[in-house]
Amino acid sequence: MNKTTRLCLKIVEAILYFFAGVMLFKSFHILSADLQDFSHQWRVLPIEVGYLLPFYWLILLHLLLYPRNGSKFYRTGFVNGIILTSVGAIGILVTSIYWGCGVYFFGDRSFSVIFPLELYLFYLSSILFGVYLFLYVRKNKDAEREYFPFVGNKVHYVFASILRPLFIVFSCYFSGALLDGLFQNYLNASSISYWEVYAIIIWNFLALGYYEFVLTNRGEIKINLSTKAKKIISIANFLLVTSLMVACFLLNILNPYYVAENFQMWIPLDFMGSFEFFLYLICLPIFGYSLFFLIHAFRQKQAA
Amino acid sequence: MKRNKSTVALFLAMLLSSCQGGKVEHPLEDYRSELSFQEETFKIMQLTDIHWSYVTILEQSKAYMDAILKNALSEEGHIDLVVITGDIVLNANPYILKSLIDYLDGWNLPLAFTYGNHEKEGTWSTAYLNSLITSAKNSITRIVDGDNVYGETNYLIDIKDGSNLLWQIYCLDSNSLAHDNGLTYQYDNIHQDQVDWLKRMAKDSEVGGTNVPSLGFIHIPPKEMFAAQEEALKDPSKHIMGESHEKCCATKLDSEFFDAAKNINMQGIFFGHDHSNDNVVSYQDVLLGYGVKSTPELYYYEDQEGFDWIGYSLIELKKDHRWSLKHVYLDYDDPSNVKHSSTWESSL
Known part of the structure; x- marks a missing residue:
């Protein structure tokens, strides 16, 4: 290709x-x-x-x-x-x-x-x-093409084959929810207190891109970054995601009706046993991904 | 550094203010609607938990509700007000929501809506929902935007005979979900600012220093329903009508609503929420009662003979301040198969 x-x-x-x-x-x-x-x-x-x-x-x-x-x-x-x-x-x-x-x-x-x-x-x-x-x-069974064999240990394999698809499901779902909300104009888009949720959803997509083009650095499209640059990016990314996550939970403490009032259409809370899962579903996958980027950047240095 | 601090402070202030919203007190008149006795009695039909959603076959549901209306009009002669106590929709889109409002508006009867715990699950904004509900040509629902009263559908309907105020109907938003333990939600209640609003409205409505009798319509049963049901089990005379086929999902949160309602001469509080319950009990001289679920959507009680215990409640107000209540059930498959509860009548 x-x-x-x-x-x-x-x-x-x-x-x-x-x-x-x-x-x-x-x-x-x-x-x-x-x-x-x-x-x-x-x-x-x-x-x-x-x-x-x-x-x-x-x-x-x-x-x-x-x-x-x-x-x-x-x-x-x-x-x-x-x-x-x-x-x-x-x-x-x-x-x-x-x-x-x-x-x-x-x-x-x-x-x-x-x-x-x-x-x-x-x-x-x-x-x-x-x-x-x-x-x-x-x-084209026997045609010549580039292959991408899995590189990494078992932990990485688990991350790649179980957690990553799960992350994609969640990020894709919430991206769709955000787009649907923006197109149909039912979001509280003008209210600054909801921006961190929207930012996290957009950040999911960017994180996928970072993994694809920078971290795995494979295929015909590659973005080569130095280990130092990767470290800086992953630290900045981790701090930003953590700040957004803290902001979400802080707002939920300040206004206990923060999620119930505004995001019920995204998760049918009631039918999920009234679980208060929304913020966890929004925040934890990207937090985990950012943590992975951070660990990966530092481990790469050690390996070097 | 100082500049950074003020920037952070400004950002936090903006965040908090957008979180809380700019709430202001509105004149009480903004919350008031008015209807009149057209005949000797004023008849209220309560519908509840209609629950239209993506999976609803709209035409079938409309046909059943047509049967409800036809039955009510043929039995009662006239209906003066239709109160819909929440959960009109579930997961749905604006088309489904608008179809329902347009359909009900087509009845050409005054419509009073209260919101339930599911109204915010659809793909629409609260502003859109509010405008649809209030702009229907027969709607007498009042929603005051940006007020300092929590929830949306908090309003009062004065029922007059000429210029004489005889009855009042309070509609309150019982909201949806509240924090419980950080992992699960619980059903919300009537908030303190709503109770304060109720008191203000009642004070403003006094005739000769007292309040005329009133009825309240909400969606989620108040916490007192637990005690009321227990009391009715011990003292069957407190059980007025209806049956209970599922556990009571009243709010477990404390609220001053019931006490305030009692103090302003509210004689009955009616709600929905639990689809398989339609029991009405007397508690501290106030009737606490479920309405009758009005469509088969989601779940409902079907007995062993296959009869569907869904339909409507009918409240009749009289000019001498007496009133009566009955439940009417129409089988979904054969709406001509109608059953009635006994009729409860108040004493003077």
Whole structure:
């Protein structure tokens, strides 16, 4: 893959990250309206799955951009090509049946202004992506490409394979929630006391970029920074994230209704057993990530 | 350094002020609506916990509520006020919210809304919700923006016969969630500034040094409901009507609301929140009662015969300050299958 192609795909990945976030947020919102007994799932599952597809594409695109080895690349493309095509075909079939039976109807704006056309768009795209992927990996099975084998110890492996995907889910969800709030103008965007939450959400995206381009420093796009620069950045990042986190919790102490009044739409608190998790979900992943950057920068120096 | 300190101080001040908001006291008249006796009695229909959400089939829900209205009008002849005690929505978008408000507005009956604990879970701002609720052409809901009274739907409806004030309806926002132990929330209550507002409104409404009888409508049951239910278990004469099929989820937080309500001649406090409970009990000469959940959304009580115990409450106010209460249930699958509670009537 040449640098321009990779750059284009990374831009697509970034755009997809935000779009997938919005759809992930919407999908979770629909699911959470049915958490009581899941009795409406027969009707809304095709919508939830359809809205989740961009997130699936995002993960898949990333895996294909950074294959660990040839067989993994082939397996990823082959298996997911089949899954994407099957999900797309089933989705279109179910949506058409529901539309035909009047379960779905055009003009029902409960989900979107073009409902159910967007489901066709998602499922059809899924089929196209799946078929292309399937054919591409079969045709280019033995083609020359760069691989990205995992480098690091077991702790790093756990971080990379469990915590990082979790971080991506949370950051993508909250990015989508933030974008949805800004587009639909329901956030308290003018109030300075909510900025630190918005800043943390944006910071999640930047942290992912830092990990991608600076920390792992792989692929055709590399940003080479000296160990000293990495140390300075990671310290500054850690201090900033900690300050934002402290500000969030401080505001929650100053105004005990800080979260309940303003962020209920982001987390259906009530149905999660009235858990007061919002600030932890917002703050702890990025705090953990920043801590990791810090440790990584200092360990790198030691190794040097 | 000095300049840095003042910058930090200014930032903190801005942060705190934006956190607290610029709250000011508004004239009491801003919180007042007015309705009149059109006939010999004034009839209030209480709906509660409608809970429209992404998974609601709107047309089916509308058809059921049409049946509710049709039944109420055919049984009562007239309805003078529809009070909706909160949780009108769950996770929903502005389209679903607006569809519900437009639908209820289409009834062409005065609408009074109180907010529940779920109104802020949708993808809209509180300002949007408030403007939708108050701008509906039949809404008599008052929401005073930027006031020093906590919550949104705190207002009073004067019910007059000509120029004579005969009854008052207090609607209060029982808010949503409050801190508990740092890991979980608990249901909120009526805050002290709301209680102070209630007292001010009552003082301002005195006729000849006393208050006319009033009723209160909120969403989350007050803490006193726990004691009231226990008392009713020991003394069945305190049990007025209805049944309890789930644990009471009243607020566990202390509030002076009940005592203040009692002192201003509030004779009944009605709420929603617990979908499978519709029991009404008498406690310290005040009726504390659940309304009847008005749609099957989320969950509700269905008996072994398959009858759905959902519908509405009907309160009838009389000019001589007597009043009565009954619950009406319409089966969801067959709304022509209607059941009634016994009718409770106050004494003079």
